[in-house]
Structures are given as C-alpha cells and as structure tokens.
Amino acid sequence: MEDFPKGLYVLRVGDYNTEDSDVEEEQFTVERMHFHEEFGQGGHLNNDIALIRIKKKSNQGIRFGSHVQPICLPSPSTEYVAGMNCTIAGCGSPGQPGAGLGV
Numbered sequence: 520m521e522d523f524p525k526g527l528y529v530l531r532v533g534d535y536n537t538e539d540s541d542v543e544e545e546q547f548t549v550e551r552m553h554f555h556e557e558f559g560q561g562g563h564l565n566n567d568i569a570l571i572r573i574k575k576k577s578n579q580g581i582r583f584g585s586h587v588q589p590i591c592l593p594s595p596s597t598e599y600v601a602g603m604n605c606t607i608a609g610c611g612s613p614g615q616p617g618a619g620l621g622v
Contacts, residue, residue: 520552520554520569520571521552521554521558521569525548525549525550525551525552526548526549528548528549529546529547529548530546530547530548530549530571530573531544531545531546531547532544532545532547532581532587533545533584533586533587535586541586542584542586543582543584543585543586543587545576545581545582545587547573547574547576547580547581548573548574549571549572549573549574550572550573550574551571551572552569552570552571552572553569553570553571553572554568554569555567555568555569
C-alpha cells in the first residue's frame with residue numbers, strides 16, 4: 520500500500536458475492552494509513568502490516584451486522600503454544616500464493 524496514493528484505494532465491507540450487491544455491502548475511501556514502524560526491515564515482506572482509517576460517510580463509519588463484524592485481537596499477554604489453532608485473514612497480490620481475501 521505504501522507505493523500508491525491512498526486515494527487509489529476503495530475498501531469494501533460485507534461483500535460476499537462480488538458480482539451482486541449484498542445487503543450489508545458498503546464502500547469507503549482511506550483517510551489515513553499507518554504502516555508498521557519496522558516494515559521491510561529484515562526478511563522479505565517482514566512486518567508487512569498497516570492500519571487503515573476509513574473516511575466516514577454521512578458522519579458514519581462501518582455498520583456492523585450479521586456479515587460485518589470487527590476483528591477480535593488477542594490481548595498482549597496471550598501465550599501461544601505449539602499446535603494452537605489460529606485464523607489468518609488478509610489480502611495478497613494477484614498470482615501470488617495465498618492471494619485474495621482468506622480466513
């Protein structure tokens with residue numbers, strides 16, 4: 520995301536079927552992007568994460584519903600043990616392993 524201006528991005532939530540409009544589907548633009556302070560340091564795509572603040576529409580942000588929910592992050596004190604299940608979500612570059620939204 521750092522290579523392109525924030526105005527080029529459209530963020531879509533609640534989009535289950537990309538060919539049809541879904542009941543909870545909304546689109547937003549980017550207000551601000553915050554990149555990890557150690558992005559790119561170390562290995563390839565190390566710390567490849569950013570926080571995005573959306574621009575509100577009509578003074579309202581994302582509306583949560585049955586198909587649109589906030590992410591649930593673990594507490595900083597969470598201990599991870601070998602074999603623990605986890606869920607990973609994100610986007611990739613087209614043509615790359617794991618590309619597209621996944622959970």
